[in-house]
Every structure is written in C-alpha cells, then in structure tokens.
Amino acid sequence: MAKKVVVIGGGIAGMESSAYLAEMGYDVTLLEKEDCLGGHLRNWERLFPTMRLGQEVLDFLKLGVDTKVNVIRNANITKVNRIEKRFQVELDRGASFNADALLITTGYDTFDATKKEEYGYGIYDNVITSAELEKMFMEGKNIITPTGKVPKKIGIIHCVGSRDEKVGNVYCSKVCCVTAVKQAIELKEKLPEVEIYCFYMDLRMYGMHFEALYKEAQEKHAINFIRGRLSEASENMDQTVMIKVEDTLAGKPLKLSVDLLVLMVGFVPSKGTKEIGKMMGLEFGTNGFYKTKDQHTMTNVSNIQGVFFAGSCTAPKTITNTITDARAAATTVASYLESYDLEIRTKAFFQ
Amino acid sequence: MNFAWFVLPFSLGLFLLFILVIFKISFWVRQLPLRDRLLLNRGIFSFKIFKVIKEVIMESLLHRRIFKINPVLGFMHMSFAFGWFMLILVGNMESRLYAGTELNLPYYAIFFKYFVHQPLTIPFAEGFTFIMDFFLVLVLSGLLIALSKRIYSRVVGMKRTTKLKPFDVFAMLSLWFIFPFRLLAESMAAGMYHTGGFLTQPLGNFFAGFLPLGPLSYAMWWAYSIALGVFFVSLPYSRYMHIPTEIVLIAFRHFGIRRTKEYDMFKDVEVFSCSRCGICIDKCQLNTMAQVNTIQSAYFIKSIRKKNQQEAVVQNCLVCGRCQEFCPVGIKTDDLRLSQRMIFENREIADFHYLPQDVPVKTDILYFAGCMTHLTPSIKKAMLNILNSSGISYRFMDEDGSICCGRPLMLSGNNKDALKLMQTNKDIIRSSEAHTLVTSCPICLRVFREDYNLNINVVHHTQFIESMIAEGKISLENSGAKISYHDPCELGRGLGIYDEPRNVLSQTGVLLKNSLERKSSLCCGGSIANNQNYNLNKDKISQQVVAHLSAKEPDMIATACPLCKKSLVKYADIRVADIAELVSEQMVSNKADASRAEKKFNVESVEA
Ligand SMILES: Cc1cc2nc3c(=O)[nH]c(=O)nc-3n(C[C@H](O)[C@H](O)[C@H](O)COP(=O)(O)OP(=O)(O)OC[C@H]3O[C@@H](n4cnc5c(N)ncnc54)[C@H](O)[C@@H]3O)c2cc1C
Ligand code: SF4
Ligand code: SF4
Ligand code: SF4
Numbered sequence: 004m005a006k007k008v009v010v011i012g013g014g015i016a017g018m019e020s021s022a023y024l025a026e027m028g029y030d031v032t033l034l035e036k037e038d039c040l041g042g043h044l045r046n047w048e049r050l051f052p053t054m055r056l057g058q059e060v061l062d063f064l065k066l067g068v069d070t071k072v073n074v075i076r077n078a079n080i081t082k083v084n085r086i087e088k089r090f091q092v093e094l095d096r097g098a099s100f101n102a103d104a105l106l107i108t109t110g111y112d113t114f115d116a117t118k119k120e121e122y123g124y125g126i127y128d129n130v131i132t133s134a135e136l137e138k139m140f141m142e143g144k145n146i147i148t149p150t151g152k153v154p155k156k157i158g159i160i161h162c163v164g165s166r167d168e169k170v171g172n173v174y175c176s177k178v179c180c181v182t183a184v185k186q187a188i189e190l191k192e193k194l195p196e197v198e199i200y201c202f203y204m205d206l207r208m209y210g211m212h213f214e215a216l217y218k219e220a221q222e223k224h225a226i227n228f229i230r231g232r233l234s235e236a237s238e239n240m241d242q243t244v245m246i247k248v249e250d251t252l253a254g255k256p257l258k259l260s261v262d263l264l265v266l267m268v269g270f271v272p273s274k275g276t277k278e279i280g281k282m283m284g285l286e287f288g289t290n291g292f293y294k295t296k297d298q299h300t301m302t303n304v305s306n307i308q309g310v311f312f313a314g315s316c317t318a319p320k321t322i323t324n325t326i327t328d329a330r331a332a333a334t335t336v337a338s339y340l341e342s343y344d345l346e347i348r349t350k351a352f353f354q
Numbered sequence: 355m356n357f358a359w360f361v362l363p364f365s366l367g368l369f370l371l372f373i374l375v376i377f378k379i380s381f382w383v384r385q386l387p388l389r390d391r392l393l394l395n396r397g398i399f400s401f402k403i404f405k406v407i408k409e410v411i412m413e414s415l416l417h418r419r420i421f422k423i424n425p426v427l428g429f430m431h432m433s434f435a436f437g438w439f440m441l442i443l444v445g446n447m448e449s450r451l452y453a454g455t456e457l458n459l460p461y462y463a464i465f466f467k468y469f470v471h472q473p474l475t476i477p478f479a480e481g482f483t484f485i486m487d488f489f490l491v492l493v494l495s496g497l498l499i500a501l502s503k504r505i506y507s508r509v510v511g512m513k514r515t516t517k518l519k520p521f522d523v524f525a526m527l528s529l530w531f532i533f534p535f536r537l538l539a540e541s542m543a544a545g546m547y548h549t550g551g552f553l554t555q556p557l558g559n560f561f562a563g564f565l566p567l568g569p570l571s572y573a574m575w576w577a578y579s580i581a582l583g584v585f586f587v588s589l590p591y592s593r594y595m596h597i598p599t600e601i602v603l604i605a606f607r608h609f610g611i612r613r614t615k616e617y618d619m620f621k622d623v624e625v626f627s628c629s630r631c632g633i634c635i636d637k638c639q640l641n642t643m644a645q646v647n648t649i650q651s652a653y654f655i656k657s658i659r660k661k662n663q664q665e666a667v668v669q670n671c672l673v674c675g676r677c678q679e680f681c682p683v684g685i686k687t688d689d690l691r692l693s694q695r696m697i698f699e700n701r702e703i704a705d706f707h708y709l710p711q712d713v714p715v716k717t718d719i720l721y722f723a724g725c726m727t728h729l730t731p732s733i734k735k736a737m738l739n740i741l742n743s744s745g746i747s748y749r750f751m752d753e754d755g756s757i758c759c760g761r762p763l764m765l766s767g768n769n770k771d772a773l774k775l776m777q778t779n780k781d782i783i784r785s786s787e788a789h790t791l792v793t794s795c796p797i798c799l800r801v802f803r804e805d806y807n808l809n810i811n812v813v814h815h816t817q818f819i820e821s822m823i824a825e826g827k828i829s830l831e832n833s834g835a836k837i838s839y840h841d842p843c844e845l846g847r848g849l850g851i852y853d854e855p856r857n858v859l860s861q862t863g864v865l866l867k868n869s870l871e872r873k874s875s876l877c878c879g880g881s882i883a884n885n886q887n888y889n890l891n892k893d894k895i896s897q898q899v900v901a902h903l904s905a906k907e908p909d910m911i912a913t914a915c916p917l918c919k920k921s922l923v924k925y926a927d928i929r930v931a932d933i934a935e936l937v938s939e940q941m942v943s944n945k946a947d948a949s950r951a952e953k954k955f956n957v958e959s960v961e962a
Contacts (some may be wrong), residue, residue, distance in 0.1 A: 121729035
C-alpha cells in the first residue's frame, strides 16, 4: 500500500509539493482551511517579473492537484497526534487523516499596517496597502482613491513592517521592492499623468529580471525613487496625506502631499503557521517563522522527525522560490519515506 | 576604677568611628548652600525635630517600610537594629543604675558582666537580666536569617541578593561575630558568677561542666571587643555607613533641604544611606525579564560611592521608577540616575535656530499632542474629535508638528540643550495666555509640570476628559468590553495619576483588576530613557508585559501614553488603544453640536 502524506496549507507551496508527491505514487491529502486553493496568489493580478496573470500560474498549479491529490477544503485542524512514527491529523468536523509524513505549507500573512501607526493606515482614508492596491487591479475598475478622487500624486513606501526593529521585524521581506516597481509601472500604465514617488531604504533587485524592471520604471515611466524612510504621515484638510521623509541622498528633510499612499507591507508568519507550530511543538526561529534544521543543508526539515516544511512558512519567498522549495520538499519527504538517512551528512559536517 | 586591657579595641574603634562620622556629616553640611544650612539650623530647634526622631525610630530601628515590602527581610533588619539598640540602651541603664553615677566610660556598660560578679542590687534586677537576654536572642535570630540569606536568598523571598566585594565581607563578618562572641562571653561569665538570664545562665552552666571558664571567658571578652572595634572602624568605609547617614537623610527631608538636578549633597547623603538591602534588584524588570543584572540601583549607587561610575551602567536603565517606589530608604533613584547622566551628557551640542518663532493666538485652553502622539495619529485624531464635539474652544498648539518638550534630552542627561527647547515652548504657552494646558503624552506632561514653572493648570488628557464628563460636556456609552489597563510609568509612578484613567475607562467598558497595577505596575519596556543598545531587551520586556496584561483574557488593552501603546502593540494579539480612542468611540455625540464644533475648528485652525 502507498505511504501516506498529509500536506497542510493549500497555497503555492502546498499545491506544487502535493502534485510532485502524488506523481511519485504517494497517497497525498492536501488540507486547506479556506474554501479554495491558491493562498495569496489568488489576490495578485499580474506577477513580477513577467507581468503574467496570476490566474495563469494558479491554473498551472491546479492541474497538478486535480486528479491524484485528495483535496480537503474548509479543513479546520484541531489536533495532530503522533503515534510512534505515524501521525494522525484531526479536523473539527470529526474527520481524521493518517500520515507517514507531514508537510507544512501554512505560508505567511501580510504585516498588519495598523501596528505602524505613524504611517496612518486605518486612520487616514487614503492610506492603503500593496495588497489592497492589488485588489483594485484585480477588480479592474478605474483607479480612484478611497475618498473618490483620481490620484495625481501617489507615494509608495517600502519596508513597511520589514527591516524595522521598532515593530520587531528585522528581516527583509524580499518581494516588496520589486512589487513596488511592478505596481508603480501598472499605475503609470493606467494613469499616464500620475506622479509616483517610491521611498526606499535600498532597492533589492536581486532577481534575474528585477533590475531590468527597475530600469524600465525609471526610464520609460519616469517613476521617482527617493532614498529615505518615511518618518510620519498626517492628513491634510482635503484628506490628502502629508508625508515627512528624510531624503538621505540629498541629505535634507522632505515634505510631500500625496493623494494616495501605498504601503508595501512585508511578510509575517501566518496565523495558521503560528497555530500549527504551537499545536505540534515545532521550533520557531528568532524572526517567528519556522526554524529549519540547517540553513544550508536541511532547508525543508523540522525539529520533529517526519515533519517537513515548504514555502513561505520558513521565510519570505517569491513565487519562483516557493515553487522550487516545494519541489525540493517533495524530494525530501520522499527520501525520508524511502528511508534514506537525510541527516547523516549534515550531522557529519555541521553538528 | 574598672579597667581591663581588652576594652581598648572597642574604645578606640568607637572613638575613631565617632570622629569619622562627625567629619563626614560636617562635610555634607558645609557643602550645603547657605540657605539650606540655615534651614538645617532652624529645623534642629523646631518641632520638626520630633518628626525626625519619630521617623528614625520607625525606619532606622524598626524598619517599618521593609516590613511592609518583605516581612522576613524586615524582621532581619529590625532584629539587628532594634535589638542592638535596646541592648545598648538597657545595658546603659542597668550599669548606670548599678554604679549610681552618670559618668561611666562607654565600655563599662558594654562589658558590664565582666566587671560585676555579684547579683544585681538595682530595682527590677531580674527584669533587666531578662530583657538583656531577650534582645540578644532577637539579634541572634536576625543573624541566623542573614546567614541563610547569604547562602540561599530565597529564604527571605528574594530572587537575588546583593553581590559583595571582599571588604564588604570583612565588615559583614565583623558584625556577625559581635553577637556570638557576646553570647559566649556573657554565658561564660554567668557560668562562673551566676549573673545570667534565661539564655546565658543555662548555657554558662553547660559550659562550666567541661570547660576552663576563667581563661576562656577572658579570651571571649577580647574577641567580643575586637569584633566591635573592627566593625566600628570599618563602618564608615562599608555599606554600614548607611546607619548614621540615614538619620541625616531623614533630617534633610524634614528640614526641607533643597534638591537640585545635579549631583548635590542631598544625593550624596542618599548614596551613603543605601543599605544595599537589595529590594530594588528584584523590582527591576531589566533583571527579572531581560537578565541584565549589573545596573540596578543597589549596584549603581555603590558605583557612585566608589566613584567608579561606568557609562554603560548609568545609561542602561528605564528610569521607570519601580525601584524608587519600593526603596525602603526612600532614595530618589530616578533623580540620582539622571544626575549621573548629566556627567556624561550635559553639553550644548544642538543648534535650535531653526525653531519657529510663531506669534501664537490667544486662547484659554491649549492642546499639546507631543511628538509621540503625532506618531500615533489615532490618538491625536481621537483627542481632536473629543475636543471638537465637546464644543469647548481651544487651540492645537503643535498642529504643524511639535517642538520637543525637552524631557527626552533631560532623560539622557543633556539638560542644557533641553532648556533651550523648553524656553521656546514656554514662550509660546505664555503668550497664548492659556489657563489650561492639555497633553496626550505623560512624558511631556511631566516636564511641563515639574520643570516649566508655568503657573497654569497642566493636565493629562485623561484628567481633562474626566472633568469634561463631570461637566456634562461629553457623555459616554459603556460598550461592555473587558479592558485591561496599563499604567504608564510617567503618568502613574511619575505623577501619581492613577484614578482618572480608571474612572474614565470604567465608563467606556468593564475594567479588569490586575495583580501588578498602580504603584507596582510594570514598565512597557519602550522607555525612551534607556539609550543603551537595548532593542532586544526592550522586546523581551514588552512581550512579558503584554502576556501579563492579557492573562485575564480581556477584549483589549488600554493605556494612556502613546509610547506605551507603541511598545505593547508590537506583541499584542488583541487591540491596544489609548483611552482617548475608546472615549472618542463611545461618545454619545449630539450630531448638531458636533458639526457646529467641526466648523469652528476648521476656521480656527486656518487662522492658526
Ligand atoms: C503584495 C504582494 C504581491 C506579490 N506579488 C508577487 C509576484 O508578482 N510574483 C511573485 O513571485 N511573488 C509575489 N508575491 C509573493 C507570493 O505571494 C508568495 O511567494 C506566495 O504566496 C507563497 O506561497 P505559500 O504557499 O508559501 O504561502 P501562502 O500563499 O500564504 O499559502 C498558504 C496557504 O496555507 C493555508 N493555511 C494556512 N494555515 C493553515 C492551516 N492551519 N490549515 C490549513 N490551511 C492553512 C492558507 O489558507 C493558504 O492557502 C507577492 C506577495 C505580496 C505580499
Ligand atoms: S524587499 Fe525591499 S521593500 Fe521589501 S523588505 Fe526588503 S528592502 Fe524592504
Ligand atoms: S536603593 Fe533602596 S532598595 Fe535599593 S538597595 Fe539601596 S536602600 Fe535598598
Ligand atoms: S528605574 Fe527601573 S530600570 Fe532603572 S534600575 Fe530602577 S527598576 Fe531598574
């Protein structure tokens, strides 16, 4: 009989690893707490760096899980039991699933921008997050500010909830710099007259085609990039938002009123990641994401034997990275089920 | 004349002690400014002296405040101080009655049992013997606790006790040896001459059974005297200097000697008054929550005394006032800390020429949000909503951004630069002719009240809201939400504002009780007063404070300080809100009034 794998979390990582494991011949159950698969990807209209529609990637992923994977939606996990080397995952509606290995792909949440109160999110109407802007793109309507104006000036703030000790997150979220560039280009395409100002600490254009996108934003779309961190935002009488930034290249403080302020919210471990981790006794790293056994050599392995990770539940990742990681996790799980001693080399070198 | 050579160590020690203490006290007094010296002279010959005596008895002898905080520790201190004092007092009465003269040398009473071999012929002789033994037992029981405290500090309910240097151990041991030697010497005397009481007599009889008491007891008298002598001589150089100094401190307080911001004589007296009881150590969250255990007041004060202040110790402190609140000697540890920071930081570096020189508009009520409130705009927005809907007329002093109130600089020790900012703000406030200044930030509030000398009513917004409710200007609807309230350090311990926030909150929701509140409340960790590399510790503290506040599963955490809000929100899974926000949401607003107020506000702020 085929060995059983339960995958928890039906985002990109969960879907792609399930597809690979099922193809390999394992009996795979994918548990997703929402009523549809896809995770965050469902909310992104166009993707960097290709500008391909998110829906296309979603369709690609769905094809992988359509036939061979047992997909359970609206799955609310209440308990995970460990019986010797096997696991039993219980749901609130009484169902339970046995597994020889567990793969956790519970993903991330976007940073709650109300925690960075000085940026005015939730207080001033015309302050929105990158995820909300994406939603506007998705809905395909004209771009207007929450107070009903066609924006003439838009500010985009990088590193909101990332690289910020004041909110307790010191890490870089990796996708938001290039998301800012992508969204700025999209805005400019929809509203050619608009002036856009991106405020960054430094631009992290590390991906193969990111730099080209950034160049296009500057040269083709005349988007302004200003190095400086927003100190505070306040609301003007006409509900435009006044931002105060120190331009650290020019070395002078800068005040600017914008019609719309877009906050590039970072990654934080998702609520599901925290809950499942606490429930099972999985180790968290200093940044609150799951801790992998070794940062080079055991990237998909947890502190509990037979439990593995994939995707953004261990660190912020782009879709490309997530898919690669999901496939790596599938091989790691398979190796474990085929009784390879995965840890022997790591132990020999690094422990 | 009664004399034996062994009285010399004691007598010499006492003489030296006397000289050294007098010398030190006169040093303090001579350094006082003339005005304070006059106050001191006047105080000594006024009724105030009785208050001093009363407090000396209650605190220096009975250690009432330590008792309140920690009964076992209180007993330990009391048994040493009061027990020994009574031994000296009763011993002197006894010997004087016996000798029928006032003019004995001090040693006579101390070594009375050596000199007098027949049963006493004074009235209540048995009573005296009993009392003397009783107090000896009391002191010895304190000694036993002290001993076990050194071995295992939890005996007295302390997680950590002070760390000692070799000289301290030496002084401590000399103190500890005094009473066992006394017990042995007196018991042996009793064994020979039957002069003992309920403790010394049976013990003496027991020794008599198998020991050569004559030479041995003589040796014990020597040992007793040497222990006393050594203790006396080491006292001025050890922490035991706190015994005479605390009396000076109590007198200084009652006579109204002035305190300044600098390290002055008052503070020097405080430094020498610290008994290193260690109570402050366990109260400090840097110790209990962040494992920083070298900076607490006990250690910090010791470093001042040793003139060995390290910047890292001086600066690594939240100035949260928790240790000060519990210090049984009443040392103002916060002021002390800031006075030391001035040594490192008090320099004019900033150039504030760019500050706006606005011509302010006249008003009765000024609202000052402060920079932290500008960084928590939901508080600012809520306050403006409350003020506007109440219909009162006011001005928003720092609508276009604040000029810093100066307290952050003061907390870092840079009073010189702070004064420049303060003067600018003061000019604006003065020329507005306002009679009331309302602030949202307790940090600003404190400096406005304590250092600006404004002579107008300076209130926190919780106080102002409370009075607006009382006057019927606004009314609230109770949401029934369960609220856990966090007392901000500057508002609570700093300014004693505990009730107003609670009164207001209990009208917006259901206020939950909490085991560490009011004076014992925790610091949120976000104090701007700690300018060491401190972020990790800050987070450890905030996390634990959030856990504490969430223990009773409230619907939200409320506070009354923008900085507290910011530090708590970082780790809270539930809502963290300022009282102003809750009030603004729960206001039963009279719509017509509200819109009128809004218009008025617009007009005013355009003018401003
Ligand atoms: C604004 C924004 C734009 C982005 N745009 C791009 C882009 O253009 N290109 C790109 O490469 N990347 C982009 N990303 C990054 C991309 O979103 C991530 O790489 C990707 O979503 C990670 O997938 P994941 O499966 O690891 O996590 P998620 O997408 O978070 O999926 C996790 C899934 O697990 C489920 N789950 C969680 N907990 C439980 C539980 N306890 N039980 C059951 N199920 C659970 C969730 O419901 C969810 O379906 C963007 C990110 C942001 C914030
Ligand atoms: S990717 Fe860019 S915006 Fe995002 S956290 Fe890193 S540096 Fe900041
Ligand atoms: S500062 Fe106060 S509490 Fe701390 S050791 Fe000294 S006397 Fe005790
Ligand atoms: S003021 Fe607070 S942080 Fe500083 S020593 Fe006292 S208790 Fe510790």
